[in-house]
Amino acid sequence: xxxxxxxxxxxxxxxxxxxxxxxxxxxxxxxxxxxxxxxxxxxxxxxxxxxxxxxxxxxxxxxxxxxxxxxxxxxxxxxxxxxxxxxxxxxxxxxxxxxxxxxxxxxxxxxxxxxxxxxxxxxxxxxxxxxxxxxxxxxxxxxxxxxxxxxxxxxxxxxxxxxxxxxxxxxxxxxxxxxxxxxxxxxxxxxxxxxxxxxxxxxxxxxxxxxxxxxxxxxxxxxxxxxxxxxxxxxxxxxxxxxxxxxxxxxxxxxxxxxxxxxxxxxxxxxxxxxxxxxxxxxxxxxxxxxxxxxxxxxxxxxxxxxxxxxxxxxxxxxxxxxxxxxxxxxxxxxxxxxxxxxxxxxxxxxxxxxxxxxxxxxxxxxxxxxxxxxxxxxxx
Numbered sequence: 574x575x576x577x578x579x580x581x582x583x584x585x586x587x588x589x590x591x592x593x594x595x596x597x598x599x600x601x602x603x604x605x606x607x608x609x610x611x612x613x614x615x616x617x618x619x620x621x622x623x624x625x626x627x628x629x630x631x632x633x634x635x636x637x638x639x640x641x642x643x644x645x646x647x648x649x650x651x652x653x654x655x656x657x658x659x660x661x662x663x664x665x666x667x668x669x670x671x672x673x674x675x676x677x678x679x680x681x682x683x684x685x686x687x688x689x690x691x692x693x694x695x696x697x698x699x700x701x702x703x704x705x706x707x708x709x710x711x712x713x714x715x716x717x718x719x720x721x722x723x724x725x726x727x728x729x730x731x732x733x734x735x736x737x738x739x740x741x742x743x744x745x746x747x748x749x750x751x752x753x754x755x756x757x758x759x760x761x762x763x764x765x766x767x768x769x770x771x772x773x774x775x776x777x778x779x780x781x782x783x784x785x786x787x788x789x790x791x792x793x794x795x796x797x798x799x800x801x802x803x804x805x806x807x808x809x810x811x812x813x814x815x816x817x818x819x820x821x822x823x824x825x826x827x828x829x830x831x832x833x834x835x836x837x838x839x840x841x842x843x844x845x846x847x848x849x850x851x852x853x854x855x856x857x858x859x860x861x862x863x864x865x866x867x868x869x870x871x872x873x874x875x876x877x878x879x880x881x882x883x884x885x886x887x888x889x890x891x892x893x894x895x896x897x898x899x900x901x902x903x904x905x906x907x908x909x910x911x912x913x914x915x916x917x918x919x920x921x922x923x924x925x926x927x928x929x930x931x932x933x934x935x936x937x938x939x940x941x942x943x944x945x946x947x948x949x950x951x952x953x954x
Contacts, residue, residue, distance in 0.1 A: 594623060594626070595623060595626050595677040595678040595699070596625075596626060596627065596677055597626060597627040597628075597629070597674075597675075597676045597677050597678070598619060598623065598626050598627070598628045598629070598676065598677070598678045598679075598680065599629045599630075599631060599650075599671075599674070599676040599678070599679045599680070599695065599697070600612060600615065600616065600619070600628070600629070600630050600631070600680045600682060601631045601679065601680065601681045601682060601683055601688050601691060601692055601702070602630070602631070602632060602682045602683045602688070603631070603632065603633050603652065603654065603683050603685075603687060603688050604633075604683050605633075605636075605781065605861055606636060606639065606842070606860075606861025606862070606864060606865065607860070607861050607863065607864035607885065608683070608725070609632055609633070609636050609639055609640065610639060610747045610748075610749070610864045610865065610867075610868055611725045611726050611729070611747065611864065611885075611888070612630070612682055612729065613640070613643065613645075613747050613748045613749075613868070614726055614729070614730075614742070614743075614744045614745070614746065614747070614748075615680075615682070615726075615729045615730070615732075615733065616628065616630065616643060616645040616646055617645045617743050617744070617745060617748065618730075618733065618739065618741075618742045618743045618744065619645070619733075619739075620645035620646075620743075621741075621743040622739055622741065622743075627647045627648065628645065628646045628647050628648075629646060629647065629648040629649070629650055629674075629676070630643070630646045630648070630649055630650065631650045631651075631652065631671070631691070632649065632650075632651055632652075633651065633652065633654055634651035634652060634653040634654070634656070635653075635655075636842065637649060637651050638841055638842035638843035638846075639749055639842055639843075639846070639865075640749075642749075642750035642751070642752055643748065643749075643750060644750060645748075650671070652667055654687070664687070667691075668690065668691055668694050671691060671694075671695060672694055672695055672696045674695075675696060675697075676695060676697045677697060677698050677699065678697060678698070678699045678700075678701075678737070679692045679695045679697040679699070679700045679701075679702075680701055680702050680732065680733075680737075681700070681701070681702030681703055681704065681712075682702055682703065682729055682732065683703065684703030684704065684705065684717075684718045685705065686705055686707075686708075689703070689704045689705045689708040690708060692704070692708075692711075692712070693708045693711035693712065694711075698713075699713045699737070700712045700713050701713055701714045701715065701732060701736040701737060702715065702716075702732050702736070703715065703716065703717065703718045703732075713736075714735075714736040715736075716731065716732060716735060716736060719731060720881070720883075720884035720885070721881060721883070721884060722883065723883055723884070724883060724884060724885070724886065724888065725884050725885060726744075726888060726948075730742055730744075744948070746867070746868070746888055746889060746947070746948050747864060747867050747868035747888055747889075748868055749846045749865065749868040749869060751843065751846060751847050752843070755843045755844060755846070755847040756847055758844055758847065759844055759847030759848045759851070762836070762839070762840070762844065762848060763848060763851050766807075766834045766835070766836060766839075767805065767807065767834045767851075768831075768834075769805050769831065769832055771803060771804055771805035771832060772803075772804055772805065772853045772931070773804065773805040773806070773807050773834070773851065773852050773853060774799050774804050774805070774806055774807070774852060774853060774854050774855070774856060774927065774931070775806075775807045775808075775809055775849060775852035775854070775855040775856070775857075775866075775871075776792055776795075776796060776806060776807070776808050776809065776855075776856050776857070777808075777809045777810055777855060777856070777857035777858065777860055777862045777863065778792045778808070778810065778814065778817060778818060778821055778858065779810040779811065779813065779814030779817060779818075779858065779860060780858040780859060780860045781860065781861075784878060784879035784914075784915070785858050785859045785860065785878065785879055785880055785915075786817075786858050786915065787858055787876050787915050787918065787923075788915065788916050789817060789820050789821045789824060790824055791916075791918075791919075791920050791923070792821050792856075793821050793822075793824035793825045794824075794920045795856065795920050795923055795924055795927070796821075796825055796829070796833070797825055797826050797829055798920070798924055799924070799927070800829045800832045800833075801829075802928070804832075804853075804931070805832045805833070805834065806829075806832060806833045806834070807833075807834045807835075807836055807851075807852060808821075808822070808833070808834070808835045808836060808837050809836050809837060809840075809845065809849070809855075809862055810836075810837040810838070810862070811837070811838060812837075812838040814837050814838070815837050815838045818835060818837045822835075836848060842865070845862065845865055846865050846868065846869055849862070849865060849866050849869050849871050850869050850870065850871055852871060853872075853930075853931055854871070854872050854873060854874065854927055854930045854931055855871050855872070855873040855874075856873070856874045856875075856923060856927055857873055857874070857875050858875065858876060859875060859876075859877055859880040859885060863875055863887055864887070864888075866887075867887045867888055867889045867892065870889075870891070872891040872892065872930045873887060873889075873891075873892045873893070874892075874893045874894075874895065874923060874926045874927050874930065875887055875892065875893070875894050875895070876894075876895045876897075876915060876918045876923065877894055877895070877896050877897060877903070878897045878903070878914030878915035878918070879903055879914060879915075880903055881903040882894065882896055882903065882952065886950050886952070887950045888948045888950075889948060889950060890942045890945045890946065890947055890948065890949055890950060890951070891930075891942075892950040892951070893926045893929075893930065893950065893951045893952075893953060894950050894951070894952045894953065895918055895922055895923060895926065895953045896952055896953065896954045897914035897915065897917065897918060922953070926953065929941070
């Protein structure tokens with residue numbers, strides 16, 4: 574074969590392996606609070622690497638507060654998964670409208686049928702990311718989500734590096750931008766609900782799975798002990814957590830209630846992000862509010878039982894993760910008969926780590942974090 578022909582083939586191969594600089598990029602993530610926030614370092618990196626590109630994010634409409642002010646995107650596209658876009662025909666109509674946008678790159682960071690189809694049907698020149706087995710052949714390149722092996726954000730960066738040859742990263746951790754109204758509302762809500770002068774520890778006792786929840790009795794005992802030490806308590810969570818918060822409060826000592834404030838079911842996601850920084854520390858299960866606290870720079874203590882530590886630990890070196898020592902950890906199961914992984918994490922251990930974040934000197938905290946990366950939490954096994 575002539576030398577010129579070989580050069581032509583090599584040139585075509587290189588163009589295929591290294592996509593051209595895109596004019597428009599769509600990132601898809603239709604998952605929950607924490608999962609959506611774990612995409613924000615990817616958005617920042619794309620903005621840094623492709624400053625002239627139009628970058629859009631497709632997310633669940635009910636979570637738009639978390640990303641609507643994100644300064645690294647030009648456009649937020651939302652899908653009402655449980656409302657007007659639910660059902661076959663509304664969903665196909667949404668997919669058709671998305672296809673008309675003619676994005677050059679589509680990056681799918683949600684490995685399920687709905688997101689994979691939207692990516693595959695987008696008509697983009699380059700379609701990469703996670704995909705279901707049926708739709709993989711429609712992607713330019715795909716890979717499995719490696720959240721079982723490494724942090725979810727690291728797996729997302731693998732998509733950029735391995736499938737799009739984006740090797741430089743701009744990672745400043747999880748990010749939420751508040752608007753002025755949210756800050757004013759948060760200050761007013763805090764002043765109305767917190768009727769004492771104590772420094773406040775937040776408690777987020779809910780979680781999407783029952784197996785992620787620490788015992789109500791443990792949370793109640795921890796709250797009583799912190800109040801005895803002069804701290805106030807603020808309960809967080811969504812409307813679905815109101816019942817378990819009421820059950821937990823009923824287990825607390827009657828004379829501690831004046832130091833307790835309840836924000837459960839009273840805050841939008843934007844207001845939650847604005848209110849959390851009023852807390853000195855958040856004690857939380859593995860949950861959406863945990864990741865919101867990380868994005869807002871709130872130190873936290875979290876307990877992991879069923880949850881896999883490598884994939885979803887709080888992405889912050891001001892956080893402490895107490896990992897269950899049970900041999901069945903992490904099972905990833907939504908239901909469990911014995912639930913021993915979370916029940917055996919003691920009140921004493923959680924109290925100790927909470928008080929250290931509250932009361933240790935800056936030098937002691939710096940020593941705790943020595944050797945950790947900027948987004949690597951301290952893990953207690």
